Amino acid sequence: MCQLLGMNGNTPTDIMFSFTGFATRAEEHRDGFGIAFFEGAGLRLFVDAQSARHSPVAELVQNYPIRSDHVIAHIRKATQGRVALENTHPFVRELWGRYWVFAHNGNLTGYAPRLHASFHPVGDTDSELAFCWLMQELAKAHASLPPVAELTATLRELVPQIAAHGTFNFMLSQGEALWAHCSTKLTYLVRQHPFREARLQDGDISVDFSRLTTPSDRVAVIVTEPLTRDEPWVDFAPGELKVFVAGEPLAV
Amino acid sequence: MCQLLGMNGNTPTDIMFSFTGFATRAEEHRDGFGIAFFEGAGLRLFVDAQSARHSPVAELVQNYPIRSDHVIAHIRKATQGRVALENTHPFVRELWGRYWVFAHNGNLTGYAPRLHASFHPVGDTDSELAFCWLMQELAKAHASLPPVAELTATLRELVPQIAAHGTFNFMLSQGEALWAHCSTKLTYLVRQHPFREARLQDGDISVDFSRLTTPSDRVAVIVTEPLTRDEPWVDFAPGELKVFVAGEPLAV
Numbered sequence: 001m002c003q004l005l006g007m008n009g010n011t012p013t014d015i016m017f018s019f020t021g022f023a024t025r026a027e028e029h030r031d032g033f034g035i036a037f038f039e040g041a042g043l044r045l046f047v048d049a050q051s052a053r054h055s056p057v058a059e060l061v062q063n064y065p066i067r068s069d070h071v072i073a074h075i076r077k078a079t080q081g082r083v084a085l086e087n088t089h090p091f092v093r094e095l096w097g098r099y100w101v102f103a104h105n106g107n108l109t110g111y112a113p114r115l116h117a118s119f120h121p122v123g124d125t126d127s128e129l130a131f132c133w134l135m136q137e138l139a140k141a142h143a144s145l146p147p148v149a150e151l152t153a154t155l156r157e158l159v160p161q162i163a164a165h166g167t168f169n170f171m172l173s174q175g176e177a178l179w180a181h182c183s184t185k186l187t188y189l190v191r192q193h194p195f196r197e198a199r200l201q202d203g204d205i206s207v208d209f210s211r212l213t214t215p216s217d218r219v220a221v222i223v224t225e226p227l228t229r230d231e232p233w234v235d236f237a238p239g240e241l242k243v244f245v246a247g248e249p250l251a252v
Numbered sequence: 253m254c255q256l257l258g259m260n261g262n263t264p265t266d267i268m269f270s271f272t273g274f275a276t277r278a279e280e281h282r283d284g285f286g287i288a289f290f291e292g293a294g295l296r297l298f299v300d301a302q303s304a305r306h307s308p309v310a311e312l313v314q315n316y317p318i319r320s321d322h323v324i325a326h327i328r329k330a331t332q333g334r335v336a337l338e339n340t341h342p343f344v345r346e347l348w349g350r351y352w353v354f355a356h357n358g359n360l361t362g363y364a365p366r367l368h369a370s371f372h373p374v375g376d377t378d379s380e381l382a383f384c385w386l387m388q389e390l391a392k393a394h395a396s397l398p399p400v401a402e403l404t405a406t407l408r409e410l411v412p413q414i415a416a417h418g419t420f421n422f423m424l425s426q427g428e429a430l431w432a433h434c435s436t437k438l439t440y441l442v443r444q445h446p447f448r449e450a451r452l453q454d455g456d457i458s459v460d461f462s463r464l465t466t467p468s469d470r471v472a473v474i475v476t477e478p479l480t481r482d483e484p485w486v487d488f489a490p491g492e493l494k495v496f497v498a499g500e501p502l503a504v
Contacts, residue, residue: 041374042337045297056316064308085294093346097372118370118391120349122293139370 002089002105004186005073005227006171008178008244009219012039012067017207020062021200021227022073023052031078032088035061036101037068038175043099044068047088051075070173074103081125090171091128093119093135096145098174102131105224106167106183127170130162134172148177149252152243155179159241171222178244180222182236187226189233190248192218198228218247254341254357256438257325257479258423260430260496261471264291264319269459272314273452273479274325275304283330284340287313288353289320290427295351296320299340303327322425326355331378338375342423343383345371347390348397350426354383357476358419358435379422382414386424400429401504404495407431411493423474430496432474434488439478441485442500444470450480470499 005022007015019035033052037044044066052058052075074089081087089103104127111126117139119132134155141154155172159181162168169186172179180186193216195209222244226233236242242249257274259267271287285304289296296318304310304327326341333339341355356379363378369391371384386407393406407424411433414420421438424431432438445468447461474496478485488494494501 039301039337042299042301042340044299044337047294047296049291049294056312060308060312085291085296088294092344094372094374095370097374099374118347120346122346122349122351 002074002076003224004103004105004169004171004222005071006173006178006180006222007068007071007219008222008247009069009217010246011217012069013217013219014065014067015071015073016062016065017200017205018221018227019073020205021202022075022223023058023062024202025075031083032076033058033074034088034090034103035071035073036090036092037066038070038173039068041098041175043092043101043175045090045092047085049083049085049088070175070178072101072103072171072173072178074105079107081123084123086123087125087128089127091131093131095135095139098145100135100172100174102134102170102172104130105169108162108166108168111162111165130168133162134158148243148245148250151177152179152241152252156241163239169224176245178222179241180236180244181241182238184238185224186222186236187233188220188222188236188242188249189231190218190220191231192247198231201227201229220244220247220249254326254328255476256355256357256421256423256474257323258425258430258432258474259320259323259471260474260499261321261469262498263469264321265469265471266317266319267323267325268314268317269452269457270473270479271325272457273454274327274475275310275314276454277327283335284328285310285326286340286342286355287323287325288342288344289318290322290425291320293350293427295344295353295427297342297344299337301335301337301340322427322430324353324355324423324425324430326357331359333375333377336375339377339380341379343380345383345387347387350397352387352424352426354386354422354424356382357421360414360418360420363414363417382420385414386410400495400497400502403429404431404493404504408493415491421476428497430474431493432488432496433493434490436490437476438474438488439485440472440474440488440494440501441483442470442472443483444499450483453479453481472496472499472501
């Protein structure tokens with residue numbers, strides 16, 4: 001199984017601390033990694049078909065404080081599809097003049113949707129196929145970019161149709177909101193004032209967020225398994241789809 | 253004006269030498285840079301809204317021997333569109349299950365094509381607009397990925413319609429061929445056996461390609477202005493569209 005990491009903040013935030021913790025898990029998820037950063041409508045996507053433990057690209061990401069309000073990262077242990085760059089998450093498509101980013105943890109079986117419109121997989125994973133179908137169906141449901149609440153309502157209709165085929169933990173963002181769906185395993189945390197110190201679960205690194213933030217900052221971190229030992233992580237329920245805007249889950 | 257660099261080889265080749273020469277020109281093209289590498293159907297895209305002279309991302313690209321058969325790079329001096337990540341070339345879209353990469357040098361005026369299908373700009377440059385229109389028209393002209401010669405014939409019909417609006421030097425690739433169009437300035441070179449030493453136009457760096465290649469290697473380098481002093485660069489004619497496959501221009 002792969003692992004997912006997402007970040008959504010109310011101010012551009014760097015992900016170096018969380019990504020460092022996340023990347024230490026890459027030893028057993030050695031079939032590639034990827035990370036997408038939104039900067040406004042713009043996007044940076046770093047992908048590599050080698051382990052995040054050994055990739056020069058991952059080293060850049062850990063040392064270069066890219067500040068972003070929406071981040072989606074993925075480390076891969078191949079279940080379907082060869083180990084190749086075109087099978088490395090996150091995947092990106094453009095819809096309604098926005099970039100959409102998608103990463104998946106899980107495995108779909110007997111999943112063969114009809115793709116009759118403008119979105120087709122480049123690689124051969126179940127994940128990219130599911131993403132293309134989601135994009136196709138969103139494009140059919142709305143003529144132009146709708147508000148987040150409407151998009152969420154449409155996704156609540158679409159997602160169970162995919163999830164019926166297997167494990168479908170995923171993250172999706174268009175740079176305005178971040179949707180996270182849990183089939184089996186996903187947890188999140190909202191960091192906000194008063195900030196304090198946190199220690200990584202997977203290493204000896206700690207960071208004192210009170211020194212790096214202002215009282216108005218707020219950031220949600222969503223991940224397959226808790227990254228830190230001493231923070232109040234909240235597990236998703238199976239089948240739950242949450243949408244994060246400005247660093248917190250919306251009640252929609 | 254911006255500058256363009258493209259590479260098309262018959263074997264995966266690293267672009268460190270050419271990109272180093274290209275990046276030294278970034279002082280006067282400081283509004284961002286980008287470089288896209290195909291690895292099979294997969295794609296790595298590095299973009300930054302700061303100059304390639306100072307960007308940590310550009311440093312990674314210069315020091316990390318990414319081997320690719322198709323590369324498109326761009327350094328930007330903004331003419332239309334703000335200095336922002338979403339306005340940084342190359343641009344990427346998916347069509348027929350392939351990634352398409354596009355970069356433009358020039359300026360289009362009074363260009364407002366009707367976009368009625370699935371490709372819309374994320375940023376606000378004339379370049380991304382032209383790319384979206386090209387993708388739309390290619391999608392209308394062919395039901396699935398056609399052979400390179402057919403794509404070239406379609407592009408020969410489409411490109412003059414854009415070029416009528418101004419300067420339209422561009423490079424386009426879907427990972428199988430690289431198309432380069434010259435409005436005003438573009439030059440190319442085929443490096444092949446017998447390989448020899450070449451010295452960068454913009455620096456004191458030289459490289460002896462005979463030590464880095466095998467006799468069957470062949471690579472075409474296409475660029476706004478010659479990168480080296482001692483190689484036989486061939487200028488494009490204004491209005492000329494060339495297509496490169498396996499390291500040489502096709503006679504189509």
